[in-house]
Amino acid sequence: MSFKVPSTEIPGYSAIYRNNKYKDGTHGAEFAHITTVHELFQHHLALAPKSEFLGTRKFNPADGSYGAYEWMTTTEVADYVEDFGSGLDHVFAKHVSDSPGASNGQQQSVGVYGVNRAEWLLSEFSIFRSRRYMVGVCDSVGVEYADHVINHSGVNVVICSLDKIPRMLDRFNITPGLRVIISMDRLDCSKANSVTQAFCAETAGVALRKRAKELGITLFDMDEVVEMGRAAPTDAQPPKPEDTGIMSFTSGTTGTQKGIILTHQNLIAASRSYHLSFRLSNTTHLSFISLAHAMDRCSIHMFMYGGVRVGFSVGDRARLIEDMQALQPTVFLAIPLLLNTIYERMVKATTGAGGIKGLISRIAYRSKQKHLASTGELNHKLWDRLVFNKVAAVCGGRIRTIFSGSMALSPEVAHYLRTALSCEVLQGYGQSESVACGLCQSPGDYTAGHIGFPVPGNDIRLRSRPELGYLVNDTPCPRGELMVRAKFTFAEYYKQPEKTLEAMDGEWLATGDIVQINPTGTISFISRAGNHVKINTGMWLSPERLENIYSQHPLVHTLFIHAHGEYNKTVSIVVPSATEFLPWARTVAKLPEASLEKLCAHTAVVQALLQTLVIHAELNGLTIDEKLGAIFIEPTPFREKNCGLCTSTLKLKRREVINYYDEQLQKLFTEVGKI
Incomplete structure (x- = not known):
């Protein structure tokens, strides 16, 4: 649980929240002798x-x-x-x-x-x-x-x-x-x-x-x-x-x-x-x-407190599984896009497989999930021996904790990896300005869909952003821009004092990220404040939030959603999940041997995928303004374009993506119209 510091609310700001075990906002005396x-x-x-x-x-x-x-x-x-x-x-x-x-x-x-x-x-x-x-x-x-x-x-x-x-x-x-x-x-x-x-x-x-x-x-x-x-x-x-x-x-x-x-x-x-x-x-x-x-x-610095072996990848993502099998790591630090890829491959080989293998895997998965929910035990003697030890061996067989950061991880992926690998899956939050530190799930927390609690020594609060529709007195959950105050927040932007001032609100780091405080005391990420767009209906939309929702559909590998003030619909560049999309699209197009590239350009496939995603939006409670109006299917993942569309942690550079796909986006907006 987060600890709500009494009587710390001020107009426009929520109360201050801290780690429940360190209510005074410090680290205590442990390891105080280590200062560098x-x-x-x-x-x-x-x-x-x-x-x-x-x-x-x-x-x-x-x-x-x-x-x-x-x-x-x-x-x-x-x-x-x-x-x-x-x-x-x-x-x-x-x-x-x-x-x-x-x-x-x-x-x-x-x-x-x-x-x-x-x-x-x-x-x-x-x-x-x-x-x-x-x-x-x-x-x-x-x-x-x-x-x-x-x-x-x-x-x-x-x-x-x-x-x-x-x-x-x-x-x-x-x-x-x-x-x-x-x-x-x-x-x-x-x-x-x-x-x-x-x-x-x-x-x-x-x-x-x-x-x-x-x-x-x-x-x-x-x-x-x-x-x-x-x-x-x-x-x-x-x-x-x-x-x-x-x-x-x-x-x-x-x-x-x-x-x-x-x-x-x-x-x-x-x-x-x-x-x-x-x-x-x-x-x-x-x-x-x-x-x-x-x-x-x-x-790495964290692991050094308790002893660590650091094995380095050979630098080729295609060999990452091979590296894991050679090293047999006990922890795995990853970003959601990589975990999504691992998840897709594992599902295809287990619960998504055909025949008796798929049937046994699905029974094992459901049974193990019930066992985890009732006992809190990550391991299952029967189903691990029959099914899941083989799955875990793909990643080295010894992973006990997966840490996920950088972007939101789908609850479906988190629950599957926790069950199949018999390990903790802990989501966290941090920025470069806070040394990637701030919030994280606690060990033993088997829920998903949030980024945990404040870490020890960290104060957080929310700041209202009324222009975007997020207020600290929203019900049932306070919402607003996340503010962080801790000894790990950065000293300055080098040679950019004006940017340093913009990033701070007094002694608080203004993260630029919109979050909400849940009734359980956990924090859920909503979107980047700077990525909100006001469409011509007057509604503010968060393309990033919508991307997190739409990307949970099994036909989608990743996607980019764009909104514009002159239009009332969002449009999207969709990269399909090849393993799921290819057989589905061949059935839709009635072309059993068609290539991925041909199917991505097939009109019937494009329309069918759009309608599928619209239904997905309805099931997830999205408004009419948040439903996609048109899509372009891109067969090549953004990270493989080799033209600077992604950061080193595979987050999309929105400005670069808009410039790169300018022609396709203009056609999509023309298709949906301004009314």
């Missing part, structure tokens, strides 16, 4: 010095396959951090000594650019060792994004994977402040991995060094920097709680990415809040969500 991520690393070192810590799958260059995980112990990581951190001190002293801030005591920054891998965390801990801070450069969003991050943050030193170096040299005129590049991979290509396959000692160690030198850039690899530090160790200069730890960048769903300054106090407050919420120990975690953003990094 550097100290958290020392805590983990003392807790598990000889335990496996960072794992990487062995690469076979002969056939491009991956084997078992190979591990660095916590002590080995600590030794590496000392050597590489000392080496970084020498790099800065020799090659960046005349940069702005180098001589007046200001903190210096280091960029890290590449897919998730052990070198990310080795770099992070080494950067913190000498009171520097890290700027994450997301690997999957595009070179323009990387240029913006490097320029806006003013980094002079970037640690990156070998494949990023040629493009950085190609675009040096766009990022002229760059002084040093440190390759995560050996420049002589003597340690084979999937990145070095495209290079050799001549193209990397000789040609790239020569080209970098001509541009005035010094090029090292991490092993060379380690040798510098090993030959001449330097004294560590640990950070202070108020020091910057990370500059993270917003996902860009609403415009140009902003640099978010997160201090060590912010990072520790977030990880401590989550640890006190879940108290996980001896965790095995698969890292694949970009470490350039807060979600995965905050989770």
Whole structure:
């Protein structure tokens, strides 16, 4: 339950709500001695010095396959951090000594650019060792994004994977402040991995060094920097709680990415809040969500309180299940679009299968759900042995908790995964500005359709948004914009004081998200305030809320809904769920061999899907204004378009989607008309 702080309502604002176990709004005294991520690393070192810590799958260059995980112990990581951190001190002293801030005591920054891998965390801990801070450069969003991050943050030193170096040299005129590049991979290509396959000692160690030198850039690899530090160790200069730890960048769903300054106090407050919420120990975690953003990094920091093995994905989403089977994680941190994909595949193989297999699976599913509801037990001796242990083995067989964030997860998906995998499925809420922290379901909560309660140390309240029709005195549930006050809320937007002021309401972070407080004390997400549109009937609509509802239909993989002030209907770009849509559409079109692309353009299929979604809207209580007026069926998922339609966490960039599908959207609006 949330704890409602008495007598805290003021006009236009709801009462303040806190975690029921931490009613004073603090974390208490537990782990109070840990004030920086550097100290958290020392805590983990003392807790598990000889335990496996960072794992990487062995690469076979002969056939491009991956084997078992190979591990660095916590002590080995600590030794590496000392050597590489000392080496970084020498790099800065020799090659960046005349940069702005180098001589007046200001903190210096280091960029890290590449897919998730052990070198990310080795770099992070080494950067913190000498009171520097890290700027994450997301690997999957595009070179323009990387240029913006490097320029806006003013980094002079970037640690990156070998494949990023040629493009950085190609675009040096766009990022002229760059002084040093440190390759995560050996420049002589003597340690084979999937990145070095495209290079050799001549193209990397000789040609790239020569080209970098001509541009005035010094090029090292991490092993060379380690040798510098090993030959001449330097004294560590640990950070202070108020020091910057990370500059993270917003996902860009609403415009140009902003640099978010997160201090060590912010990072520790977030990880401590989550640890006190879940108290996980001896965790095995698969890292694949970009470490350039807060979600995965905050989770790793959380797991470090109780001991963790971090195994890194090979960086290919098509191999993610293979990674899970090799690592056998005990937790799974994911976003709804990925969980939806896993759900669809599992359902097709179990409850959605034909014949006796499907019949037994459906009986098992219903029986296990009843057992869970009556006993609170996630496991079932009979049905797990006959059906669900095989399903769980697909994901490694040891998952005990799934954490879902970034977007709303369908209750149907949550209930299925909880039942089929015999694990907790906990939804949460956070923003980059709050280190991905804020609210989360509690362990043992087997409900769905909400984002839980405030985490320890977090105050929340709602602010009325009357122009959108959301008021804190709405009945039966208070509704409004979520406001957050906690030690994990960000320090500022880098070099954008006006944006910082816009994001705050006094000491409260104005999240821009509309939520409601349920009678149970849980919080339900409604939509982004900035995504509301007033149509020509005078009604305010939330396309994002409607997307969450329509996407729950089994024929839909994902969709984008658009509304316009001149029209009274919404229109949509629908990406179908191929496994469900293909046989259905072939039946509708009476074309048993037709391709997905042909069916998506078939008039009868388009109209049938539209009518199906309208019925779905009626069943979910949507108003006439919220029913779709016209649709365009897109056979290719948005994330596969490779034109910047999605963020690194696969959230849609609404402005980019509107521009990309401008022609189709205009035709759809013409079809529905203005009356």
